[in-house]
Amino acid sequence: MSAPMPCPAKTQVLIVGGGPSGLLLSQLLHRAGIDTVVLERRSRDYVLSRIRAGVLEQGMVDLLRRAGAAERMDREGLVHDGVEIAFEEDRLRLDLADLTGGKTVMVYGQTEVTADLYAARDAMGGVIVHEAENVALHDVDGDAPYATFEKNGETHRIACDFIAGCDGFHGVARQTIPADVLKTFELVYPFGWLGILADVPPVNDELIYACHDKGFALCSMRSQTRSRYYIQCSLEEKVEDWSDDRFWEALAAHLPADVAGKLVTGPSIEKSIAPLRSFVTEPMRHGRLFLAGDAAHIVPPTGAKGLNLAASDIHYLSTGLIDHYRGDSTGLETYSQRALARVWKAERFSWWMTTFLHRFPEKGAFGARMQRAEFDYLKSSRAAQASLAENYVGLPY
Numbered sequence: 001m002s003a004p005m006p007c008p009a010k011t012q013v014l015i016v017g018g019g020p021s022g023l024l025l026s027q028l029l030h031r032a033g034i035d036t037v038v039l040e041r042r043s044r045d046y047v048l049s050r051i052r053a054g055v056l057e058q059g060m061v062d063l064l065r066r067a068g069a070a071e072r073m074d075r076e077g078l079v080h081d082g083v084e085i086a087f088e089e090d091r092l093r094l095d096l097a098d099l100t101g102g103k104t105v106m107v108y109g110q111t112e113v114t115a116d117l118y119a120a121r122d123a124m125g126g127v128i129v130h131e132a133e134n135v136a137l138h139d140v141d142g143d144a145p146y147a148t149f150e151k152n153g154e155t156h157r158i159a160c161d162f163i164a165g166c167d168g169f170h171g172v173a174r175q176t177i178p179a180d181v182l183k184t185f186e187l188v189y190p191f192g193w194l195g196i197l198a199d200v201p202p203v204n205d206e207l208i209y210a211c212h213d214k215g216f217a218l219c220s221m222r223s224q225t226r227s228r229y230y231i232q233c234s235l236e237e238k239v240e241d242w243s244d245d246r247f248w249e250a251l252a253a254h255l256p257a258d259v260a261g262k263l264v265t266g267p268s269i270e271k272s273i274a275p276l277r278s279f280v281t282e283p284m285r286h287g288r289l290f291l292a293g294d295a296a297h298i299v300p301p302t303g304a305k306g307l308n309l310a311a312s313d314i315h316y317l318s319t320g321l322i323d324h325y326r327g328d329s330t331g332l333e334t335y336s337q338r339a340l341a342r343v344w345k346a347e348r349f350s351w352w353m354t355t356f357l358h359r360f361p362e363k364g365a366f367g368a369r370m371q372r373a374e375f376d377y378l379k380s381s382r383a384a385q386a387s388l389a390e391n392y393v394g395l396p397y
Contacts, residue, residue: 007129007156011037013321014147014160016135017167018047018128020110021293021310023117025164027067028318030124034325037158039132039149041167044118047130051197051270052110054222055080055207055304057394060311061106064113069120077108078223083392085357086210087375089256093206099382099389107207109222110307137163137176141287161288164317166310168294169279177286187351189276189300191215191358194233196247200266202227203259209302209357210255211371216302216358217254226269232358237273244268276300276354278347283336290317290335297343302357303350308394313339315397342395349391 013029015022018040026036040047056064056077064070081097081104097104121128132149139145146159165173174182193216202221210217215232222228231247231254244267252260279298284291293310316339320331331338356374360367378384 007127007151007158008037009157010159011035011127012161012325013164014039014145014158014162015164015166016137016147016173017165017171017293017295018042018044018130019050019166019168019293020114020117020307021314022164022166023114023121023128024063024067024069024311025166025292025314025318026126026128027069027117027120027124028063028314029321030121030126031068032318032322032325034321036126037160038121038126038128039135039147040128040130041132041135043130044128048111048115048118050111050114051272053301053304053307054107054109054220054228055308056106056108056113057308057311058103058105059315059394059397060308063311063315064116067117067120069113069116072112072116073106073108076112076223077106078221080105080107080206082206084204084206084208085375085378086208086212086256086259087372088212090375090379091208091256091259092375092379094385094389094392096389096393099386100393103390103393105304105393107221113307135172137172137289140176140289143288145288162321163289165289165291165295166293169298171295173289173291173295174281176289177291181283181286183282185278185280185282187278189278189354189358190235190360190362191232192235192237192273192275193218193230193301194237194239194242194247194273195228195230195271196244196268197222197226197228197270198266198268199225200227200264201225203255203263208255208259209353210259211357211359211375212254213359213368214250214254217251219255219259233273235275239271239273242271244271247271274301276302278351280340280343280347282340284313284339285336292317292339296339297347299347299350300354301350302353303346303392305346305350309343309346312342312397342397345391345395
């Protein structure tokens, strides 16, 4: 790790948020000769401790390669050309590569992506200010935006041309946009995911999304020796009430018998409950402030779109900024419209996957039969399988 660098008084693009989207934007711009500073509220250790997504679309894989941060991913990541859907005891494998003309996904944890981006920023001398407190954004709708923040008891000010808000749902960037400008759309689901991370071999070579009378389950992995599993749970559940043994027993009950019989159990490394919601804010630009990732939208994790949707934002924003500094501002002016067009398609897919695979008690027996009909149709229709597959591997940017 490089030594902390002094924070300059001016930069071209100020990036608020040092997660993968902010780091990726900084790296792409730096490689194009555009100066950036990243402000992150948390410490680097905290950012790297967050356990998040693990399925990367081809578009994000290509972006990481373009950013010069893909060497370890290409060496250690798991390329998957298929995914399974299970309904009670029935299983259906979707051949992603066959259904999409050769497209695949990469299984590689978000924590690893973030670590690789940190290493790339360090190698290029990128300026990342951690533990930047009380960040405030000023004059974002004027010609000379700037930010103030506190670090080690001192107040700092950074002037810039543009500000990228990559600071998540609770960050300052979206809150800076006037309430009468923003429109928000939200759906909160009546359940969450109880997830566990364990150093055990995955139960299957590919991900299994399962719908069972007991609820939804997902069998995923981070490597050939580390697995990530989830089950649907009530929002009233508490993590401390779930021993490892109780989780493994519940997971097995959610899976087809042949899958459950191969399940290898072990002590958990991490265990948590995540609520599910769909959220979009419009527009994703206000003056010289641009929102990206969770600052602008959230999807339920069912479709593996959260991190990938942030990556597509960064694609549109980075190309728009690079073109602007080369004399063409068209991409920057249309950033919000272009990003939102893809955001809403990903929101639709994530909502559909969630509705299809989770049990909604309030929908009763009719709802359960509709899910069964959905699965039977999917199983019988190559067109339906192709639609799911093209969305899962990622729509084009």
